[in-house]
Amino acid sequence: MVTLAFDVYGTLINTQGIQYTLAEMLHDEQQAAAISRRWREKQLEYSFRRGLMEQYQPFSVCTRQALSFALSEANVALSDDQCDQLLMAYRHLPAFPDAVSLLQQLSSMGVDAFGFTNGEAAIASELLANAGLIEDLKGIVSVDLLRTFKPAPRVYQHFLETADSSADNTWLISGNPFDILGARHAGWRTAWVNRTDAPFDPWGEAPDVTVPSLTDLAGKLGL
Structure with missing residues (x-):
């Protein structure tokens, strides 16, 4: 999985x-x-x-x-x-409506879904709880312990160690192109949530999957 x-x-x-x-x-x-x-x-x-x-x-x-x-x-x-x-x-802050439905779907499927954030863990936990998302996440991984931010390579390694996963078995789902590029550099699979139909950074790399919202993401990932 x-x-x-x-x-x-x-x-x-x-x-x-x-x-x-x-x-x-x-x-x-x-x-x-x-x-x-x-x-x-x-x-x-x-x-x-x-x-x-x-x-x-x-x-x-x-x-x-x-x-x-x-x-x-x-x-x-x-x-x-x-x-x-x-x-x-x-x-x-409010959750995107498609985030609520997707995380509920993934939770019912038994998929390991984590929050992965530049924010401090306690603040991100409070935010996600207030938005009604925390119950459908397996955990929250913050960069705060490393005292740096995405897209630093060691941040992505920290996630793998914390989640007990491997790069080739891990997907980053993000609306931020810098985060997508950071994860690709670390060997991850990536899904870009392009809600505004923006162009991707012209670095000669592209996300594995691009979606306009989270609604159909599970199908795109073959889950």
């Missing part, structure tokens, strides 16, 4: 769900959507930078600093309490 590693932020969990909390604060849905996107971009950028610099800070720190940047760039001033409210709301 294969082992499935599901990226959490952006694959199982809709990070853009935070824009609704922002919109309530700003009374401007368009601005809230733009800040939400920029927040996510800087969150990932900060994790990449820290990984390359070997100056680790937890993903929650990258998230807080990215929020500060996104608000400053947009010339939006929020109180400390409002920022804390946003960061707490980030632990209550």
Whole structure:
């Protein structure tokens, strides 16, 4: 039986769900959507930078600093309490609807499905529990113990050791192309969830499977 590693932020969990909390604060849905996107971009950028610099800070720190940047760039001033409210709301982001149905299906089939995340394990567990996904996952594997981030090669080896799996028997399912490329470099099989019909990075490599949603993934993987 294969082992499935599901990226959490952006694959199982809709990070853009935070824009609704922002919109309530700003009374401007368009601005809230733009800040939400920029927040996510800087969150990932900060994790990449820290990984390359070997100056680790937890993903929650990258998230807080990215929020500060996104608000400053947009010339939006929020109180400390409002920022804390946003960061707490980030632990209550919604699951993608297709994630709920797929994980339930995989659980009923006895497939080993894990959450695999740049976030700290405790925060990711809380997030997935709040989203109603935790019960259908065998476990959560976080990069926090290694003090670096995806797509560092040793992160993927850490998953294999934790899940007691092998590269040729493990699939990464992710909506993030950088994660797909990292897993392919580590010898894994990969499935890219391309919800926005975006082009893949032109690195001369492609995911083994590309799907527009998680709905038909089980069939695509031959499960």
